Amino acid sequence: MLINELLEELKNTKLIIKNDRLLLGLSGGSDSIALLFILKKLQTKIGFSLGLAHLNHALRGFASDKDERFVRKLAEKYQLPVFTKKVNIKEFAKEQRLSLEDGARRSRYDFFIDTANKNKFNKVALAHTQDDQVETVLLKLLRGSGLTGLCGMPQVRPLSENLKIIRPLLNLTKNELLTYCRENKLKWREDRSNQSSDFTRNRLRNKIIPLLKKINPGLNNTFIKMTTVLKEDDNFLTEKTVKLFKQVLQKRTPEGLRLDIKTLLKEPLTLQRRVVRYALELVQGDLTDVYLPFIDNFLENKLTTVKLGKNGKLHVSKEKL
Amino acid sequence: MLINELLEELKNTKLIIKNDRLLLGLSGGSDSIALLFILKKLQTKIGFSLGLAHLNHALRGFASDKDERFVRKLAEKYQLPVFTKKVNIKEFAKEQRLSLEDGARRSRYDFFIDTANKNKFNKVALAHTQDDQVETVLLKLLRGSGLTGLCGMPQVRPLSENLKIIRPLLNLTKNELLTYCRENKLKWREDRSNQSSDFTRNRLRNKIIPLLKKINPGLNNTFIKMTTVLKEDDNFLTEKTVKLFKQVLQKRTPEGLRLDIKTLLKEPLTLQRRVVRYALELVQGDLTDVYLPFIDNFLENKLTTVKLGKNGKLHVSKEKL
Numbered sequence: 001m002l003i004n005e006l007l008e009e010l011k012n013t014k015l016i017i018k019n020d021r022l023l024l025g026l027s028g029g030s031d032s033i034a035l036l037f038i039l040k041k042l043q044t045k046i047g048f049s050l051g052l053a054h055l056n057h058a059l060r061g062f063a064s065d066k067d068e069r070f071v072r073k074l075a076e077k078y079q080l081p082v083f084t085k086k087v088n089i090k091e092f093a094k095e096q097r098l099s100l101e102d103g104a105r106r107s108r109y110d111f112f113i114d115t116a117n118k119n120k121f122n123k124v125a126l127a128h129t130q131d132d133q134v135e136t137v138l139l140k141l142l143r144g145s146g147l148t149g150l151c152g153m154p155q156v157r158p159l160s161e162n163l164k165i166i167r168p169l170l171n172l173t174k175n176e177l178l179t180y181c182r183e184n185k186l187k188w189r190e191d192r193s194n195q196s197s198d199f200t201r202n203r204l205r206n207k208i209i210p211l212l213k214k215i216n217p218g219l220n221n222t223f224i225k226m227t228t229v230l231k232e233d234d235n236f237l238t239e240k241t242v243k244l245f246k247q248v249l250q251k252r253t254p255e256g257l258r259l260d261i262k263t264l265l266k267e268p269l270t271l272q273r274r275v276v277r278y279a280l281e282l283v284q285g286d287l288t289d290v291y292l293p294f295i296d297n298f299l300e301n302k303l304t305t306v307k308l309g310k311n312g313k314l315h316v317s318k319e320k321l
Numbered sequence: 322m323l324i325n326e327l328l329e330e331l332k333n334t335k336l337i338i339k340n341d342r343l344l345l346g347l348s349g350g351s352d353s354i355a356l357l358f359i360l361k362k363l364q365t366k367i368g369f370s371l372g373l374a375h376l377n378h379a380l381r382g383f384a385s386d387k388d389e390r391f392v393r394k395l396a397e398k399y400q401l402p403v404f405t406k407k408v409n410i411k412e413f414a415k416e417q418r419l420s421l422e423d424g425a426r427r428s429r430y431d432f433f434i435d436t437a438n439k440n441k442f443n444k445v446a447l448a449h450t451q452d453d454q455v456e457t458v459l460l461k462l463l464r465g466s467g468l469t470g471l472c473g474m475p476q477v478r479p480l481s482e483n484l485k486i487i488r489p490l491l492n493l494t495k496n497e498l499l500t501y502c503r504e505n506k507l508k509w510r511e512d513r514s515n516q517s518s519d520f521t522r523n524r525l526r527n528k529i530i531p532l533l534k535k536i537n538p539g540l541n542n543t544f545i546k547m548t549t550v551l552k553e554d555d556n557f558l559t560e561k562t563v564k565l566f567k568q569v570l571q572k573r574t575p576e577g578l579r580l581d582i583k584t585l586l587k588e589p590l591t592l593q594r595r596v597v598r599y600a601l602e603l604v605q606g607d608l609t610d611v612y613l614p615f616i617d618n619f620l621e622n623k624l625t626t627v628k629l630g631k632n633g634k635l636h637v638s639k640e641k642l
Contacts (some may be wrong), residue, residue, distance in 0.1 A: 142536055142544040146550050147468065200536050211529050215463055215521050222465040229467050229613065237554060241590070263629035268560070270553035292550065 020048040023121035028189035256307035341369035344442035349510035577628035
């Protein structure tokens with residue numbers, strides 16, 4: 001896909017519309033720098049406002065601080081509001097019992113969303129590419145995933161009534177963006193951790209995906225087509241899930257909710273599981289610690305009630321609400 | 322899983338029942354040799370009859386003929402009926418425009434099914450293992466696949482009212498079967514083509530899967546769990562598809578069928594696609610040459626009629642039936 005096609009598409013799909021307040025997650029790498037300049041081009045066609053957010057991971061010492069300064073200078077040059085924060089990812093990941101990579105991602109998203117909410121941005125734009133999508137699907141697969149995970153990152157993820165995450169570059173490859181940067185003489189920062197094999201994602205990127213591409217050189221397109229088709233299946237199942245959830249929801253209070261488990265158990269297994277997962281997510285706000293055995297235990301023991309315990313953990317039971 | 326557990330499971334799940342007439346596809350490798358002796362054990366608990374089928378692929382010259390003689394001798398020793406056939410796979414694959422591996426698989430299945438039908442067997446047992454399943458899912462993924470493909474090989478696949486393919490070893494690893502063969506001092510034939518990197522599957526087996534297992538040593542279990550969950554989704558969608566197909570089927574003759582496309586187009590996209598795919602498979606007998614663009618073309622042009630042309634190819638149109 002060419003950049004001009006992308007600009008056309010962005011105008012047509014209304015991923016970004018007039019008067020949007022867009023917060024761009026800018027690492028300073030070639031992908032996000034390309035997105036910055038693509039958005040600035042789009043701004044001349046659609047009027048929207050733009051801010052930059054950069055999380056300093058402090059993982060690479062001086063280099064991390066240089067990245068931050070690079071982003072600050074860009075913001076100054078183009079007179080864009082900029083938000084930065086320095087986080088000790090190693091400590092955060094240890095605290096949250098996450099891998100370094102998961103910890104980094106979590107704090108990045110937390111920071112972007114928090115900044116957007118505080119400063120009344122209505123969309124967070126992230127520079128994920130087709131290559132990132134392929135890696136994400138493979139990672140999901142490697143770690144075990146249901147259908148939703150295999151669909152990869154969505155182009156639009158609504159977080160609340162006032163905030164969405166959007167990914168305008170999902171149909172472009174890293175190579176296309178690199179070419180764009182070079183042709184337009186844009187400067188970017190190399191992330192050396194991208195090129196090491198320290199992280200699982202980098203191992204996929206540098207070792208495994210090249211081997212897979214020897215078997216299927218069109219791997220990217222194959223994956224994009226696959227996720228599009230799977231997404232249709234997942235959307236249909238989600239629709240059915242929400243409908244059934246409303247049918248079996250007996251009571252909902254600020255403490256939690258209660259399901260008509262008898263009726264639920266008459267439905268196909270996948271809908272049973274999806275309704276319970278949906279209920280758990282609704283009460284907890286996310287799906288932390290929600291795995292299949294937890295869901296199946298709920299169903300097998302014919303539980304009815306989901307509450308948030310005082311420790312902030314999900315509490316499931318047959319208790320009244 | 323241990324072999325004794327497997328025997329228990331086979332008794333409980335009724336994968337094999339009394340008076341079954343079982344045709345075992347026997348390559349002579351450790352997997353199928355293990356299955357032969359597991360089945361012989363099971364025979365003492367459940368009364369069923371057993372025959373052997375071996376396709377000589379003639380791909381490895383003398384070694385292929387030795388494999389065939391090995392199977393014949395086993396059959397003689399245990400007084401089991403044996404069916405063998407020699408096929409020039411290279412020619413067959415060229416004719417059918419298939420890769421060598423796809424050609425080999427196709428002729429093997431054709432031979433097993435044909436032999437079973439002619440000799441009144443009601444089940445064909447194949448020795449696919451957990452490792453084969455992981456490879457199959459990865460292959461599907463690499464070549465592009467919908468949800469059904471990502472579910473991998475089913476443990477039971479009904480082919481007609483009188484014949485099923487069953488895979489009793491899908492929950493065991495190759496290693497467990499090898500151990501079983503060694504402990505019971507069984508002899509088997511090494512397939513050297515298993516150890517070469519000539520075929521895509523072998524490249525996965527010998528290069529890529531070991532790398533993936535460095536990231537997730539429990540890859541096999543992760544995949545088995547994933548396929549089980551995806552299967553639930555797929556079953557639900559298939560049920561909805563068959564129901565909708567019956568609703569929109571306007572006419573069916575020996576030549577083909579006609580759909581109420583107007584009604585179909587009101588349904589969610591995934592069901593539209595699945596109903597058309599189902600119709601095409603029903604008319605053609607299989608899904609050869611049925612890809613997503615073919616299906617989407619049917620829907621986009623609001624076609625109604627599926628026939629089998631004189632050239633044996635699918636013919637879709639708005640014609641009357």
